[in-house]
Amino acid sequence: xxxxxxxxxAAILGVCLLGLLVSLPNVLPSPxxxxxxxAVHLGLDLxxxxxxxxxxxxxxxxxxxxxxxxxxxxxxxxxxxxFYQTLEAQPDQNRVVLRLRDPGKIDxxxxxxxxxxxxxxxxxxxxxxxxxxxxxxxxLTLSPVALHARASAAVQQSIEIVRRRIDETGVVDPQITQQxxxxxxxxxxxxxDPNRIKQLLGKTAHMTFRLVDEAANAKSxxxxxxxxxxxxxxxxxxxxIAVRKRVDVDGADLTDARAGTDSQTGxxxxxxxxxxxxxxxxxxITRANVGHRFAIVLDDKVISxxxxxxxxxxxSGQISGGFTANTANDLAVLLRAGALPAPLTVVEERTIGxxxxxxxxxxxxxxxLAGFLLVIxxxxxxxxxxxxxxxxxxxxxxxxxxxxxxLLEATLTLPGMAGILLTLGMAVDANILINERxxxxxxxxxxxxxxxxxxxxxxxATIFDSNAATFLSHVMLFVFxxxxxxxxxxxxxxxxxxxxxxxxxxxxxLVSRWYLAVRPRLLPV
Amino acid sequence: xxxxxxxxxxxxxxxxxxxNGRIAGLVVSAILSxxxxxLFFTPGLNLGIDFSGGIVMEVRTDGPADFAKIRGxxxxxxxxxxxxxxxxxxxxxxxxxxxxxxxxxxxxxxxxVRSALESSVQGAKIVRVDAVGASVSSELFRNxxxxxxxxxxxxxxxxxxxxxWQFAIGAVATLILDxxxxxxxxxxxxxxxxxxxxxxxxxxxxxxxxxxxVVYDRVRENLRKYKTMPLRDLIDxxxxxxxxxxxxxxxxxxxxxxxxxxxxxxxxxxFAWVMLFGIVVGTSSSxxxxxxxxxxLGEKRLRRDTVAIGAPETGTAPRF
Numbered sequence: 001x002x003x004x005x006x007x008x009x010a011a012i013l014g015v016c017l018l019g020l021l022v023s024l025p026n027v028l029p030s031p032x033x034x035x036x037x038x039a040v041h042l043g044l045d046l047x048x049x050x051x052x053x054x055x056x057x058x059x060x061x062x063x064x065x066x067x068x069x070x071x072x073x074x075x076x077x078x079x080x081x082x083f084y085q086t087l088e089a090q091p092d093q094n095r096v097v098l099r100l101r102d103p104g105k106i107d108x109x110x111x112x113x114x115x116x117x118x119x120x121x122x123x124x125x126x127x128x129x130x131x132x133x134x135x136x137x138x139x140l141t142l143s144p145v146a147l148h149a150r151a152s153a154a155v156q157q158s159i160e161i162v163r164r165r166i167d168e169t170g171v172v173d174p175q176i177t178q179q180x181x182x183x184x185x186x187x188x189x190x191x192x193d194p195n196r197i198k199q200l201l202g203k204t205a206h207m208t209f210r211l212v213d214e215a216a217n218a219k220s221x222x223x224x225x226x227x228x229x230x231x232x233x234x235x236x237x238x239x240x241i242a243v244r245k246r247v248d249v250d251g252a253d254l255t256d257a258r259a260g261t262d263s264q265t266g267x268x269x270x271x272x273x274x275x276x277x278x279x280x281x282x283x284x285i286t287r288a289n290v291g292h293r294f295a296i297v298l299d300d301k302v303i304s305x306x307x308x309x310x311x312x313x314x315x316s317g318q319i320s321g322g323f324t325a326n327t328a329n330d331l332a333v334l335l336r337a338g339a340l341p342a343p344l345t346v347v348e349e350r351t352i353g354x355x356x357x358x359x360x361x362x363x364x365x366x367x368x369l370a371g372f373l374l375v376i377x378x379x380x381x382x383x384x385x386x387x388x389x390x391x392x393x394x395x396x397x398x399x400x401x402x403x404x405x406x407l408l409e410a411t412l413t414l415p416g417m418a419g420i421l422l423t424l425g426m427a428v429d430a431n432i433l434i435n436e437r438x439x440x441x442x443x444x445x446x447x448x449x450x451x452x453x454x455x456x457x458x459x460x461a462t463i464f465d466s467n468a469a470t471f472l473s474h475v476m477l478f479v480f481x482x483x484x485x486x487x488x489x490x491x492x493x494x495x496x497x498x499x500x501x502x503x504x505x506x507x508x509x510l511v512s513r514w515y516l517a518v519r520p521r522l523l524p525v
Numbered sequence: 526x527x528x529x530x531x532x533x534x535x536x537x538x539x540x541x542x543x544x545n546g547r548i549a550g551l552v553v554s555a556i557l558s559x560x561x562x563x564l565f566f567t568p569g570l571n572l573g574i575d576f577s578g579g580i581v582m583e584v585r586t587d588g589p590a591d592f593a594k595i596r597g598x599x600x601x602x603x604x605x606x607x608x609x610x611x612x613x614x615x616x617x618x619x620x621x622x623x624x625x626x627x628x629x630x631x632x633x634x635x636x637x638v639r640s641a642l643e644s645s646v647q648g649a650k651i652v653r654v655d656a657v658g659a660s661v662s663s664e665l666f667r668n669x670x671x672x673x674x675x676x677x678x679x680x681x682x683x684x685x686x687x688x689x690w691q692f693a694i695g696a697v698a699t700l701i702l703d704x705x706x707x708x709x710x711x712x713x714x715x716x717x718x719x720x721x722x723x724x725x726x727x728x729x730x731x732x733x734x735x736x737x738x739v740v741y742d743r744v745r746e747n748l749r750k751y752k753t754m755p756l757r758d759l760i761d762x763x764x765x766x767x768x769x770x771x772x773x774x775x776x777x778x779x780x781x782x783x784x785x786x787x788x789x790x791x792x793x794x795x796f797a798w799v800m801l802f803g804i805v806v807g808t809s810s811s812x813x814x815x816x817x818x819x820x821x822l823g824e825k826r827l828r829r830d831t832v833a834i835g836a837p838e839t840g841t842a843p844r845f
Contacts, residue, residue: 053661193639198632346632348661353652356583363790367797370784375777382773384530414793415721418785422728422800425781429735429774436770443537458746466738469683470731473676477727480672481720488724492731524529 002452002512009513012505016396022403040405043413043487044187046361048354050194052186053179053347054162054201060342061154062142063091069116069128069140070096071245076112080105095141103136110138151181154341159184162344164337165200184344192353204299204343205334207251209282212293212305216242231295233302235321241302243295248285251298253278257335259328268323270332272316279315287311296321298331364417371421372398379428383435385524389510390431393502397427400498405491413487423495430467430503434459439525448523452515456508463503471496534772539765543812544757544820550813558702561709570712573719574655576669578624578662579607580631581655582638587648589615598645602637613791624659631656669723676727677701680734688741691827695818696737699810703733703803710802716795725796729803732778736771736811743767744819748827756824760816775808 004012022038030037044051066089073087073096083101090097100109110132117128127146132138142150159176162184166174175187186201188194213228224230230240257272274282286294286308295305296319304321323331376394379387401420405412438455446454471493478489574581584595592609595618599606604622612619620638625631635656642649657665677697685693707726711718743763751759764771779801786797 055660195636195639202632346656347658349632349635349654349656351654353650355585356652360790360792363788363793367784367787367789370788371781374780374784378777378780381531382534385528387530415724415796418789418793418796421781421785422778425778426732426735426774428777432770432773432777433739436767436773440766462739462742465687465742466735468687469680469734469738472679472683473727473731473734476672476676476679477724480668480675481724485720485724488721492728 002449002456002508002515004509004512009509012509015501016400016506019396019400019403022406023399026402026406038406038409040402041409041411042357042361043411043416044189044350044357045352045414046357046364046412047189048192048352048357049187049189050191050197050349050351052188052194052198052201052349054184054186054344055347056151056155056158056182056184056341057343057345058151058154058182059091061150062094062147063089064342065142065150066091066094066096072116073098073113073140076116077109080108080112082109082112093141094147095139098138098140100136100138103134106132106134106136106138113138113140116140155182155184157341158344161338161340162186162201165333166197168333168337169197169200171197183347190354192351194349194351198346198349200330200333201344202346203334204340205251205331205337206299206339207254207335208247208297209249209285210243210245210247210295210297211285211289212295213242213244214293231297231300231302233305235302235304241295241305243297243302243305248294249274249278249281251335251339253281254335257332259323259325259332262318262320265320267320268325268328269318269320270323270328270335271318272335274315274317276315279313282315282317283311283313287313360414364414368417368421372424375424375428379431383432383525385514386431386435386438386511389507389514390428390435390503392510393431393506394424394427396506397495397498397502398424400501401491401494404494404498408490408494410490410494411487412491415485415488416491419488419491420495423492423499426470427495427499427502430459430463430499431507433462434503434507435525437462438523442523442525448520449515451523452511460504463500467496467500533769534776535768537769539768540761541765541768542761543764543816544761546813547817547820551817554702554706554810554814557709558705561705561712564709564712565705568712570708570718571715573717573722574621574657574662575719576662576666578657578659580622580625580634580638580657581653582620582622582635582651583612583653584618584620584642585650585652586616586618586646590618591646592618594646595620595642595649598641599638601645602641604634604637604641617791624662631658665720669720672723672727673704673730676730680730684738684741688745689823689827691819691822692741692745694822695815696734696741698818699737699815700730700733702814703729703806703810706806707799707803711799714798716798721793721796722799725799725803728800729807732804733807733810736774736807737815739770739774740764740767740811740816741819744816756827757820760820764812764816771808771811775804779804 025037025039070087070089077084082105085099085101087098088096098109100106110130113130117126117130125143125145127143127149129141129143130138131141155178159178163174163176166176166186166188171188171191173189175185177185179185188197191197213225216225216228224242227245228242229245231243233239233241253274255273255275257270260269260271261267262269290308290310292308293305294308296303303319319331376391379390379394381387383390398420401423434455437459438451441451441454441458442448474489474492474496478486478493481489584590590611596606596609599609599620607621607623609618609620611617622634622638625634635654639651642651677700680700681693681697684696704726707729711722716722740763743766744760747754747759747763754762782797782800782804786794786801789797
């Protein structure tokens with residue numbers, strides 16, 4: 001128990017030195033770029049910044065798929081002259097219900113609908129379940145597998161688009177991660193007013209080019225004919241405009257969008273370019289519809305509806321719509337980054353100014369130092385030499401904690417600082433247990449070496465059991481906690497691990513070397 | 526001071542008859558915990574926005590804050606606030622807004638307060654905004670309860686596995702009593718109950734478990750050592766033997782938390798006060814609650830081997 005081979009002693013000291021080395025990056029700047037230089041990250045609550053928790057609107061994702069399905073059904077039934085009484089998307093039940101006018105045509109209808117079923121995922125499960133009744137009602141329900149696949153695809157895609165949009169704003173070091181099934185965490189260090197970013201992320205920016213239905217437009221105020229909808233016109237004229245639901249060219253085919261000024265009018269515009277597919281479709285549509293109006297629709301609002309004067313075959317175009325420099329720029333950013341698959345809403349926001357963060361660091365550092373000194377004084381006063389051994393271990397413990405946190409690139413939060421402080425208090429518990437036990441063994445009449453042997457051995461079982469129980473409860477805190485609380489759990493868990501090492505290995509080594517050097521007849525415990 | 530200890534927290538070989546106070550201990554604890562449960566319902570916890578939802582904004586002004594002016598600025602914009610109060614020093618103000626009907630409304634309200642303050646209160650600076658939607662707040666609350674419940678189960682399972690079931694039940698029953706008292710303390714002091722407080726309660730749980738395990742560990746050891754000693758004397762002996770350690774550790778944790786409570790800043794000092802309370806409760810409950818429960822549960826069972834005096838020294842002792 002009290003014997004350490006040279007190798008073992010060297011290993012223990014090696015771990016301590018390594019810890020010191022690894023924790024250096026926290027106080028020194030990196031000497032060379034090729035060196036791994038990992039330091040503890042400061043949480044947003046300490047360095048200031050904005051944390052946004054955003055929810056992907058899954059209902060919109062499902063609704064979009066169902067609306068697409070309704071369109072598909074309409075087109076699939078037309079060639080076979082299969083007529084229907086009602087055709088309706090029911091997003092709440094994840095299904096589309098179709099009621100045929102002639103129940104006898106049900107087999108023909110089922111055959112026509114078959115191509116609409118898509119394969120989902122790697123194992124190719126169909127994404128639709130089709131059921132029918134004898135009276136000619138067909139229901140097409142999205143399968144749970146398909147719902148799940150769509151949801152996770154939507155979140156993944158949203159993360160990508162959010163990242164692109166934020167990168168355009170020049171925020172340094174943003175962190176964008178998925179949380180749960182339908183949420184995205186956006187962390188923006190150094191951002192004091194996240195309003196602009198929230199505005200950028202608050203738009204799906206789904207742009208479509210569709211033809212204006214002039215016949216329906218004349219009868220505004222009445223119910224629109226099938227396949228046509230009235231949308232808000234955003235330019236200087238205002239009012240509503242009748243637009244066909246059919247999308248002629250989709251914004252997904254854009255390759256670039258830049259804000260600029262029109263050389264003739266001097267107004268702010270957004271210039272855009274299509275990829276080859278988009279350019280071809282744009283050319284076809286404009287060629288066939290010269291003299292008609294073409295609506296540029298963004299998120300169900302018409303930005304402008306210019307008249308097509310001549311076929312546009314070059315694959316590029318211009319949007320004008322009473323922009324200012326800012327709005328033109330924002331639109332260009334949104335178009336470049338692409339459309340979100342579904343609207344995002346901010347469900348949680350935490351923004352902390354840098355001065356508050358600096359205050360927290362100062363307050364935390366003062367308390368940490370004061371607490372540290374109090375514990376050290378207590379141990380020296382109540383346990384003498386063995387208390388100073390414990391104090392040395394406490395310092396090493398702090399260094400090792402810092403080292404482990406740097407290696408894991410853990411985030412230090414304000415509760416995390418409180419966690420370090422508590423760990424300091426609890427870390428000496430192991431030493432107290434050891435010291436008390438040695439004292440007891442000596443009082444029972446054991447000679448010094450035997451008292452040390454027994455003291456360490458008996459205390460070990462206690463230390464292990466008491467720490468294991470604490471360890472388990474903090475692992476739970478890490479699993480179920482969120483944000484700053486996770487940081488707290490991390491520091492305590494790491495602290496328990498390092499304090500077991502210092503108490504069990506380092507203290508024992510120190511005591512054993514001291515004993516060999518001094519050979520006291522009575523232990524000063 | 527550098528070689529010999531200067532002082533002891535308790536003298537060696539104390540012979541306190543702690544178990545004589547077992548009824549008193551349990552009764553006092555039951556009264557305090559019952560009072561805490563009552564306090565939990567009326568007036569209830571002062572829920573922070575993590576759990577209640579809503580918006581909190583911390584504002585700093587040049588010099589002492591002019592509350593009337595801030596309230597006026599908000600009223601002018603028709604922003605119904607739930608309180609404008611001092612937070613820490615005189616130039617820091619906390620503005621609370623209720624949960625908005627929609628998530629989008631929350632964002633609108635934050636922007637409105639921002640512009641109202643920036644235009645009408647000179648030098649006002651918003652240094653913190655916390656906005657938590659209703660769906661998130663209920664989720665955070667649920668997760669907090671899960672963490673608490675699962676922690677307790679883990680502790681129960683661990684102590685059961687390493688000791689005997691009487692120890693596990695004793696520890697967990699005591700921990701539940703400790704936690705209710707901490708909640709009573711929170712309700713009484715009106716310290717805001719937020720996520721950080723869940724962390725504080727779990728830390729108390731961890732600390733208190735630690736403390737109980739140390740006493741139980743000694744009971745387990747003495748059960749093997751003194752085969753014929755009545756359980757009641759044995760528990761008293763174990764507590765007396767570990768008294769210096771129990772007091773020593775609670776002193777160090779107390780000393781480490783004290784500066785945090787005094788200078789930790791407004792947002793963390795609440796946490797530290799709860800910790801300090803928890804240390805006192807956790808330490809005393811190891812002696813006056815956990816040990817008596819063990820005595821009641823184990824009086825017949827843990828000492829069943831004493832019936833046959835002169836039985837072999839091994840075999841029926843609790844497993845280790």
